[in-house]
Amino acid sequence: MTERTDSTEATVKAPEGQPVALVVGADEDPWTTEELDELRQTLRGDSARLREEIAGAEHDIADLLRRSTSDGGEDQVDAGSKTFEREHELSLAASHRDMLNQTERALSRIEDGSYGICESCGNPIGKARLLAFPRATLCVACKQRQERR
Template identity: 55%
Template sequence: MAKKAGAADAAEQTGATTVVAKKTPGTATAAQTAVPKARIAAVEPGELAVRPGEDPWTPDEVEEARAGLQSEATRLSDEITASEEALVGLMRDSGDGAGDDQADTGTKNITREHEMALAANAREMLIQTERALDRLDAGTYGLCENCGNPIGKARMQAFPRATLCVECKQKQERRY
């Protein structure tokens, strides 16, 4: 509880609207982003942030980003469904292992764990994709969740789910 209070105090001091709670290294979980209030006010509705020297987002580029994210969300949902169906089959076929040798039992366990890992990864990516769509709708797409500076149009086009600018991402990776 003390960590939450300390984080809330830090957010208040920096002018952040909310605090992003870290669950595991590299995965942020929050309904909203910790973008400084001044940055949100600086972005006009319908206008996305870019770095100095970059061309502004055109309506076609915004729609292309939105379509790509929606397509990715659909693909990930289908992948999750397929993984869950495969897991149901693996669980049903696992039985009690009677008559299986150790290698068969081990192979079944590895296959089941692999499918569970794939499903978990797809779920995490779906959450990131949905958050990116929410940020696109809110006009905060392309703003770093850590420092509030523009992430960069080229980075957002290359990795549409990006939540951190290059500098903050590098700092994060050095910590872990």
């Protein structure tokens, strides 16, 4: 059963095993089962890809650390280059972990029915925005406010 207080706010509770009706804007069509299945598939694919990229970056970091301890007597340029490469790999891994967390969070929000609700103001994020950027947690207005800070 889905309780709605208006088009911008919802308390979503579905009986066990029943699909959850997600919030959309007043001028948008409800999510279809096919759209949600495609969205889940996209997010799960992103999650698997990100996990592989994180594992690859961690392997590269371990390799760089191993090489840096075994290469004695290198000049400053080589040491600086290796440090830069290591920092780049660390940054890449951190970025991928952040995206993975956002992806996993989007999947759990779909399952608990809170997907599509802005985490700042509680208004609908917008179906078009979510189709373009499935990990979005803020509506356009709140995202713009956040970026201005």
